[in-house]
Amino acid sequence: MSPPASIVEELHETILAPEDEDVPVNKRTSFNGRLNQYFHTSKKIPNPSIVQDTSKRKWKPESTTPSSNDEDTGSKQRQKLVSTSILNIPRRITRSHSASSSPSSLSSSPATEPSTADRSRARRQPSSRKSTPASSPVSLLRDTIPPNLTLLLVGVNPGIMTGATGYVYAHPSNLYWKFLHSSGITAIQHAPSDTYRLPELYNIGNTNIVERPTRDASMLSKAEMDGGVPVLEKKVAMQRPEAVCLVGKSIWEAIWRVRKGRAIRKEEFRYGWQDESENIGRCEGWNGAPVFVATTTSGLAAGMSMAEKKCVWNELGEWVVSRREASNRIPSM
Structure with missing residues (x-):
């Protein structure tokens, strides 16, 4: 009123x-x-x-x-x-x-809002979670290259888990063991712990062009990759496998740089079997091992679909199965 x-x-x-x-x-x-x-x-x-x-x-x-x-x-x-x-x-x-x-200024106090020093101190405190190291100088992985293998598989370098366990392609996300089985190279999908059984079971072996373990192959320099090419040539010339499979495009690119003195052109690259003139390990009295370039098996690579990758690996598997049948070598499980 x-x-x-x-x-x-x-x-x-x-x-x-x-x-x-x-x-x-x-x-x-x-x-x-x-x-x-x-x-x-x-x-x-x-x-x-x-x-x-x-x-x-x-x-x-x-x-x-x-x-x-x-x-x-x-x-x-x-x-x-x-x-x-x-x-x-x-x-x-x-x-x-x-x-x-103002109510906002009254509600903000040092007790409720940390100071700049407190925030910077909190950032400096180490995290309780253990992060995967980017690289490791130590690797427990050993080559499996007995003489006269049917197939020698060459990887880029060991991953952190592979270096720590000593088993090839040990990370669960890697497709290596899956592709070996789906292509017919192995009778079952083996676990990484069967690395050193592959020569006696299927007459296939493993090595890498670089020995230093890293979290990802992209962390390697071109100098490291190129430096591993002559080492790989010597290994192949000494043990003389029937064929060499390069697991990843980057390995073939490094071999091409060392041999040709330049990077491979897009139109010059192809997956699968390479020309006979590109054999690895050629030496006196031996023409070298034919080269098959397969796709990478890393779970991080997304440049090709799963169907495309399987198609490349299936071509390699058909050749391995045919060579096994020709030599009457039956996998012993």
Whole structure:
């Protein structure tokens, strides 16, 4: 319920009475130049719900004979009531108010928000999780190259798990053992722990062009790859396998760089059997081993579909099976 109009007029005259009667002012528009004082009269901002409750309270007329103290108290109450309820002027928030009395600044404290030093200290603390190292200088993997193998499989380099266990293609995501079985090279899908049984079971062996283990083959430099080419040539010339399979395009690219002195062109590369002139390990009295370039078996490689990879490996498997049948070599399990 709003107060009577007569009382509102009286309140205006009481509040807006000028200090100096000689100064002409427009009372209703400028409030004697004192309008801003009503915006900053109190540092404590009244709750809007309280203001609404105050405006809704019934108007109680004051006593006609108030004491001096009552007059001061009533005057202050009337000033507050007019400035909040009757005038209904929105409070201007200055920088000092927004910085000191805003709810967000009051809620943020050193106890709830860590300081910059605390955050930097937390970043410096080592993680409790064990991360896989990028490379390892130690490898337990050994070559399996007895003389006169039907097939020698050449990888790029050992992975971290392969170097630690001593078994080829030991990481569960690698497709090597799966492709050996699906192509018919092995009778079953062996586990990596059967690495050193492959020569006696199927007359096939394994080696790598680089011995240093890394998490990914892309971490090897071209110098490392090129340096392993003459070593591979010597191994093949000494043990003379019937054929050599390069497990990954990058191995053939390194051999091509060393032999030709330049990178292989896109139109010059192909998977599968290479020309006889590209045999590996050629030496006096021996024409070398034919080269078959197979796809990588890494689970990280996504350049070819699974069907395309299997197609390449199946071609190699057909050749191995035919050579096995020709020599009457039956896999012993």
